[in-house]
Amino acid sequence: MQLLFIGGTGNISAASVRLALQQGHTVTLLNRGTRSLADYDIHGAESIITDINDEAATRAALGKRSFDVVANFIAFKPSDILRDIRLFSGRCAQYIFISSASAYQKPLAQPIITESTPLKNPYWDYSRDKIACENACTTAYRESDFPITIVRPSLTYETVIPTAIGGWNDYTIVERMRQRRPVVVHGDGNNLWTITHATDFAKGFVGLLGNQQALGEAFHITSDELLTWNQIYDAVGIAAGTGPVEKIHIPSSFIAKLEPRMEGSLLGDKAVSTLFDNTKIKRVVPGFQATTSFQTGIRRTLEWFEEQPERMQTNQACHDRLDKIIAAYQPTFDALKPI
Template identity: 30%
Template sequence: MQKVCVIGGSRYFGKLLVKRLLAAGHQVTVINRGSLRPPSGVEHLVVDRNDEAALKAALGDRTFDVVVDQVCYTPVQAAIAARAFAGRTPRYVMTSTIEVYDPATAALPAVAPGTPVPEESVDPATWPVTTELPWHDGAYLDAHYAEGKRQAEAVLTRAGGFAFASVRSAHVLGGGAQEFTGRLAHYVERLARGEEIAVHAQALPTAFIHYEELADLLLWAAAAEFTGPVNACSDGPLDVYGLASLIAAQAGREPVYRVVRAGGEASPFSFDRHYAMSNARAKGLGFPFSRSTDWLPGAVAEATAALTAEPSPTA
């Protein structure tokens, strides 16, 4: 049994992670602002992680075997966490994102077209950090999400108060209505109606992962000993045409595409830039991945059922 602290953990794969930890017999503490209560058997600390004094007061003299941070978005949040948890835990795992590799948001080392991006393309040990930027501003943070994650990883990598690992998640799908971004539902609904999907002329592939697989990987990472970033994605990257074709076939439809002009806004997961990830490091460390096409039909069925179950706007 381990003492595990989860920061966030109130929805989607974070909520599932908490359930997985409990099922594995771990002692779990969840820290969030109290919008949702965790399951029975979980210690719940209601505090704003952005308030360093309040966070330290809420933690008291607690110590943990590992901290899993689901909601660290900025270098300022990372610095607060580094100070608050130094000496309280020997291991800190942060959930990061595929967006750190988006070449539209940072100058990154060139990768040959079609080559899955490895972790070393973004090295948190050398990535520049600027805490003076307006990270507290919601609009600024939304516009600089990828950079916030890159800098948060950098701060925690250099903190030195614990061993640090980051899990760079691919685009997460599955779970029906739990998939709160609505990106898969966008395709399911439009394709079922025979509506156009806006795509780039030469759409490039990206990577995906099922929310249950990501929860399992985070559970594995919490108990592992590796440090540094690992990419978390199912085998088999897909471009928007492959994704739409799979969904359309399940609906008994033919997809209808509308090609956007260069630089134009397209549907979710249509990318004119390549940043499908390599999962070779996680595999080498012992985590087995599924294939995207193994679980996507089930995820599509869940999204379809969730849309069907929604009340009409006039109800």
């Protein structure tokens, strides 16, 4: 199939690009060209360098080309969806919007999340924008037969460190663990969470490409492994060579009040136990199974960071924020004294 991935070099998308290429698909990436394909082990994809937000430039770069599948990994606002409908109506047999599992109802009325769980998040603008994007997709499918599929990843990682507080795309949390400094864990650390390796996500995602059963449908694609946040932080510590880490447990509401920008990702997402029912993706993509345990996957992630020292960037401001949160909750805390 002829595939167009808008983005394609991100933490989630790169693994899907690699798998699609391995399966013999022709993959074109449309992005700004700011990331090296080799850094993400992508070889053999065509690259169109343009900014999707410049609609005229994108239209000119695409010419009269059409695709079997267009997948947008970097759409965040309804206006992005409306632009893509203008660009790709009549030019693709399937359009895939990458939404987010954080769009699901918070707090949950039922503990098991299926694709029919209501979409409602009063805490996080990011999630509400994704919901609005989904509404735009669904309207286009119902009213003009625009061939949409909606995919909702949950916390997915390969080239990021997926801790709830202090992690993501730099190396600060690992440095902190190796310095034997405490980390902040929201709540008591015992709520359950699902973390999915991008290579496992790719198996389900690529299985949806060109799949007629996926048209007009929404799917989440996650691992079935359930871990507590305490186990997640300890797994990172073990991968970093420190063993289980020293944790300071602080209520999510306290953290959000002190650091309002964390409200969405905590109260609107990670403070709530997430148990995903993956029956639907397994039915439409027979054989889909997530096989990478978090302990294995996070080791690979740290190895990726350590392959090139310039990836191991640390952020003193992040250390300072963590120390501030701990000190506000535990006034006797001495940030200069390792525990």
